[in-house]
Amino acid sequence: MRVKLCALLAIATTVGLSAPPASAQQPVVLKVAIVQQIDSMNPFLAVFQSSTEIGRLMYDYLTAYAAADQSVTEGLANRWEPSADRLTWTFTIPEGKKWSDGVPITARDVAFTYNLMLTDEVARTANGSFVANFAQVSAPDDRTVVIRTKTPQVTMLALDVPIVPEHVWSKVGSIKDFANDRMPVVGSGPFVLSEHVPGQFIKLKANKTYWRGAPKYDELHFVYFQNSDAAVQALGKGEIDLVNRMAPAQFDSLAGKAGVTRNKAMGRRFTELLINPGAQTRTGEPIGDGSPVLRDVRVRRALAQAIDLDALVARVNLGYAEKGAGLVPPVFGKYHWQPSEAQARAFDPPAANAALDAAGYPRKADGTRFPLRLIGRAGRAYDEQASEYLKRSMSDIGVPLDVRLVSDNQLNESTTAATYDLAFSGWSTNIDPDFVLGLHTCAQRPGADGKGGTTDTYFCDETYDRLYAQQLSEFDEDRRVEIVKQMQARFYDQVPAVVLAYENALEGYRSDHFARFTTQPAQGGVIMAQNGMWGYYGAEPAQRTARAGGTGWAGFALGGAAVAVLVAAFVVLARRRAATAGERE
Amino acid sequence: MRLAGRFGGAALSLLMVAVLGFFLFRVVPGDPVVSMTRGRPTTAAMQAELRAQFGLDRPLHEQFWSYFTSLLHGDLGTSFTFRRPVSEVIGERLGPTLLLVGTATLIAVLLGLWLGVRAAWRRDSVFDRVTTGVSLTLWAVPTFWLGMLLMMVTGDLFPSRGMRDTDTAPDFVSQALDVGHHLVLPSVTLVAVVCAEYALVMRSSLLEEMHAPYLTTARAKGLRDDLVRRRHAVPNAVLPAITLVFLRFGLVVAGAITTETVFSWPGLGLLFYDALTGPDYFLLQGLLVVTAGAVVVMNLLADLLHGVLDPRVKVV
Numbered sequence: 001m002r003v004k005l006c007a008l009l010a011i012a013t014t015v016g017l018s019a020p021p022a023s024a025q026q027p028v029v030l031k032v033a034i035v036q037q038i039d040s041m042n043p044f045l046a047v048f049q050s051s052t053e054i055g056r057l058m059y060d061y062l063t064a065y066a067a068a069d070q071s072v073t074e075g076l077a078n079r080w081e082p083s084a085d086r087l088t089w090t091f092t093i094p095e096g097k098k099w100s101d102g103v104p105i106t107a108r109d110v111a112f113t114y115n116l117m118l119t120d121e122v123a124r125t126a127n128g129s130f131v132a133n134f135a136q137v138s139a140p141d142d143r144t145v146v147i148r149t150k151t152p153q154v155t156m157l158a159l160d161v162p163i164v165p166e167h168v169w170s171k172v173g174s175i176k177d178f179a180n181d182r183m184p185v186v187g188s189g190p191f192v193l194s195e196h197v198p199g200q201f202i203k204l205k206a207n208k209t210y211w212r213g214a215p216k217y218d219e220l221h222f223v224y225f226q227n228s229d230a231a232v233q234a235l236g237k238g239e240i241d242l243v244n245r246m247a248p249a250q251f252d253s254l255a256g257k258a259g260v261t262r263n264k265a266m267g268r269r270f271t272e273l274l275i276n277p278g279a280q281t282r283t284g285e286p287i288g289d290g291s292p293v294l295r296d297v298r299v300r301r302a303l304a305q306a307i308d309l310d311a312l313v314a315r316v317n318l319g320y321a322e323k324g325a326g327l328v329p330p331v332f333g334k335y336h337w338q339p340s341e342a343q344a345r346a347f348d349p350p351a352a353n354a355a356l357d358a359a360g361y362p363r364k365a366d367g368t369r370f371p372l373r374l375i376g377r378a379g380r381a382y383d384e385q386a387s388e389y390l391k392r393s394m395s396d397i398g399v400p401l402d403v404r405l406v407s408d409n410q411l412n413e414s415t416t417a418a419t420y421d422l423a424f425s426g427w428s429t430n431i432d433p434d435f436v437l438g439l440h441t442c443a444q445r446p447g448a449d450g451k452g453g454t455t456d457t458y459f460c461d462e463t464y465d466r467l468y469a470q471q472l473s474e475f476d477e478d479r480r481v482e483i484v485k486q487m488q489a490r491f492y493d494q495v496p497a498v499v500l501a502y503e504n505a506l507e508g509y510r511s512d513h514f515a516r517f518t519t520q521p522a523q524g525g526v527i528m529a530q531n532g533m534w535g536y537y538g539a540e541p542a543q544r545t546a547r548a549g550g551t552g553w554a555g556f557a558l559g560g561a562a563v564a565v566l567v568a569a570f571v572v573l574a575r576r577r578a579a580t581a582g583e584r585e
Numbered sequence: 586m587r588l589a590g591r592f593g594g595a596a597l598s599l600l601m602v603a604v605l606g607f608f609l610f611r612v613v614p615g616d617p618v619v620s621m622t623r624g625r626p627t628t629a630a631m632q633a634e635l636r637a638q639f640g641l642d643r644p645l646h647e648q649f650w651s652y653f654t655s656l657l658h659g660d661l662g663t664s665f666t667f668r669r670p671v672s673e674v675i676g677e678r679l680g681p682t683l684l685l686v687g688t689a690t691l692i693a694v695l696l697g698l699w700l701g702v703r704a705a706w707r708r709d710s711v712f713d714r715v716t717t718g719v720s721l722t723l724w725a726v727p728t729f730w731l732g733m734l735l736m737m738v739t740g741d742l743f744p745s746r747g748m749r750d751t752d753t754a755p756d757f758v759s760q761a762l763d764v765g766h767h768l769v770l771p772s773v774t775l776v777a778v779v780c781a782e783y784a785l786v787m788r789s790s791l792l793e794e795m796h797a798p799y800l801t802t803a804r805a806k807g808l809r810d811d812l813v814r815r816r817h818a819v820p821n822a823v824l825p826a827i828t829l830v831f832l833r834f835g836l837v838v839a840g841a842i843t844t845e846t847v848f849s850w851p852g853l854g855l856l857f858y859d860a861l862t863g864p865d866y867f868l869l870q871g872l873l874v875v876t877a878g879a880v881v882v883m884n885l886l887a888d889l890l891h892g893v894l895d896p897r898v899k900v901v
Contacts, residue, residue: 026752027752029751029752031751037666037667037859039666039667039668040667040668042668045668047621047622121634121638122638124631124634125631125634125635125638128628128631128634129627129628129631132628132630176638176668179668179669197749197851198667198674198677198851199677199678199851199855199856200747200748200749200851201747201749201751203751221751221752223746223747223751224746224747224849224851225746225849226845226846226847226849226855226858227746227846227847227848227849229733230733230736230745230746230847230848230849231746233736233737233745234744234745234746237740237741237745239744239745239746406614407614407615408615408620408862409613409614409615409620409862409864410614410615412615412616412619412620413614413615413616416616416619444629447629452629452632452633453629454627454628454629454632
């Protein structure tokens with residue numbers, strides 16, 4: 001009896017486990033790996049890069065950046081006009097654009113969004129800096145938005161603020177407690193959020209009524225990977241279609257893989273080596289414990305001259321980067337600055353040695369001049385390798401380095417408190433250079449209590465600050481570009497940090513599933529992490545055979561077989577035991 | 586009376602964990618507001634507003650008092666990272682962790698104890714040597730490495746992440762099968778590591794009983810070997826292993842961190858990992874209370890169960 005039951009169970013389990021997941025008519029889906037958590041789907045609260053990237057797919061901004069050359073182009077507004085005194089901007093919202101629930105998009109939605117941020121502190125959490133200079137926002141009619149600013153603001157066409165529908169959000173009681181998860185979430189972008197399972201995945205459906213035209217496929221799924229190695233493997237297996245932020249070794253591992261195309265793009269990020277220039281608070285009090293020798297600009301220049309940036313790019317970035325210079329990476333070509341022949345500091349250890357001698361820091365009996373500390377992040381391959389490299393370079397000019405690799409939080413804490421001599425850092429930049437330039441002004445330093453600072457380098461330079469103020473109110477683009485370049489030249493000359501490299505963004509996609517993606521910019525641009533949604537929006541499905549569905553079958557068949565074998569073994573054992581018991585008792 | 590003492594002790598332990606959790610994570614370096622806003626255009630005023638929102642601008646004793654009184658009301662606070670109540674965030678991750686840890690523990694206990702008993706009973710046999718060797722090796726292997734290796738060698742057979750595919754049909758059977766399919770690799774990884782420990786403990790504890798006089802008596806009665814083992818030796822030897830199982834189950838809830846990280850399994854371990862990068866104080870405190878609570882409760886259960894399994898240990 002028992003044996004029969006076991007046999008029945010075995011058959012039932014085998015059949016059950018071997019049944020593949022049922023499948024209906026398959027929609028065309030783009031599956032993307034994200035390696036960062038989603039903090040919130042509420043666009044007023046979401047600050048993580050992953051969340052803002054998904055926010056861009058759900059909500060259009062007032063203006064957008066073109067895919068081809070990143071120039072300002074139509075967003076919700078198609079025309080804009082500053083007043084003569086540059087204090088009043090008038091935006092026109094054309095007729096015909098609709099929210100995903102069919103309600104027309106009007107200027108009142110735009111005014112509602114900005115006014116919500118101006119009146120509700122919590123609504124400023126994510127994007128407050130964009131409205132900090134706003135005096136008043138109004139919508140005199142359905143098509144016109146009028147924004148008055150306190151002072152002329154050059155970044156009025158770079159307002160990265162998702163515009164939300166008034167007819168939905170005016171009913172929200174507390175922004176802080178609103179998760180924005182009433183599916184489908186009403187939006188204006190090319191995709192509509194349809195499901196979010198925290199820590200697992202996010203599903204969006206194509207917005208068929210999107211004003212630029214519907215996307216060319218049905219659904220966009222973001223699946224969460226904690227482990228980037230697993231994400232790269234999943235791309236190789238065809239479980240997902242698109243991965244970014246790959247390390248050079250991971251990128252290399254996909255070379256020649258059938259069905260996978262790699263995209264080595266110009267990145268928005270640069271890596272830098274901070275040199276503590278004698279950190280002070282806004283009130284001029286010294287802060288931190290940086291080595292006093294670094295206050296001497298001649299020393300900072302000599303250190304920079306002793307670093308072979310080409311070798312760092314070749315050996316540490318494995319060639320997937322460009323040599324660093326100014327604060328704006330080459331992907332934002334207009335504002336990118338390269339030193340002229342006369343300005344450039346070529347790699348030259350003997351000259352660096354001579355400069356240190358001349359500055360009054362001779363070598364002591366043991367061959368050293370002064371020791372310095374270098375901190376970086378433990379577990380980040382770049383910091384681990386580059387610190388070894390820098391140790392050798394600095395020892396060549398008589399500067400022994402004490403390298404300490406610490407956790408991300410500890411590194412942040414040290415750089416904020418200025419308790420470093422040299423430190424690795426890096427920034428992701430935007431199309432408008434205002435933010436990355438602003439990080440190095442005197443006003444960004446902490447207050448007298450050592451708190452409230454957002455400075456990157458503790459740089460404080462009169463010339464730089466004057467130029468910063470000038471570019472902020474310079475509405476002639478060519479002249480602004482010129483000032484921005486002068487600022488970068490000043491930064492390069494004063495060396496509060498050495499920009500080491502502009503990292504490439506390394507991406508990979510299943511070209512057997514998706515034939516083409518729109519990159520930004522068109523030449524050498526990225527698919528993911530754009531200043532826009534073009535990469536996902538412009539994806540074109542390949543004429544494909546069915547997605548590799550065999551994997552599921554194989555797994556289930558194997559699982560079923562294993563269970564069957566186990567149960568069979570159990571049955572045999574049980575029978576044998578019963579037999580021996582009978583014989584022996 | 587002693588029973589009341591046990592419960593009292595457990596409650597006191599939980600209370601200490603709650604207090605310790607508050608101060609422990611405040612020592613973790615890093616400023617949550619700075620890491621939250623890093624890389625974004627943020628003014629100092631905005632940072633100050635965020636600090637005020639989360640109550641981080643208040644003196645530490647005030648923060649502690651508000652944390653403690655809320656805790657007594659069952660409110661674990663709001664997560665900085667997810668902008669939602671901590672209890673809600675933990676709640677939705679508890680299921681996946683219990684599923685993974687529960688499945689793995691069940692398999693590991695059955696398999697580990699069985700292997701341990703067999704190995705001890707036929708000491709120095711080929712089976713014993715292989716089991717002990719493999720157990721020791723697996724026990725020593727880093728979980729992270731084993732997980733990655735399994736993922737590589739199994740190729741396309743099993744999914745490499747998460748608990749569900751995004752395009753599985755919504756009906757219960759398809760969903761359950763999909764979860765089962767995703768569960769294979771993480772639970773195999775966890776079983777491989779945990780099972781080894783059970784096997785080794787069971788083996789050594791049975792070896793201690795092997796030469797006890799009561800086994801000779803049992804054999805002299807004419808019982809067959811199988812029955813001597815099952816009815817006499819194992820019940821006496823299983824106690825240390827049971828204690829271990831319960832202690833481990835408490836720990837494993839938190840200890841699945843590496844396995845969950847490798848396979849992006851959406852459980853508490855992964856949540857812990859994410860919370861530490863903030864550091865997300867309230868979430869960390871909540872996680873500590875929940876995971877430490879699991880250890881305390883499991884300890885208590887092991888204590889009580891001992892009395893049931895072994896009449897010599899009287900609880901009341």
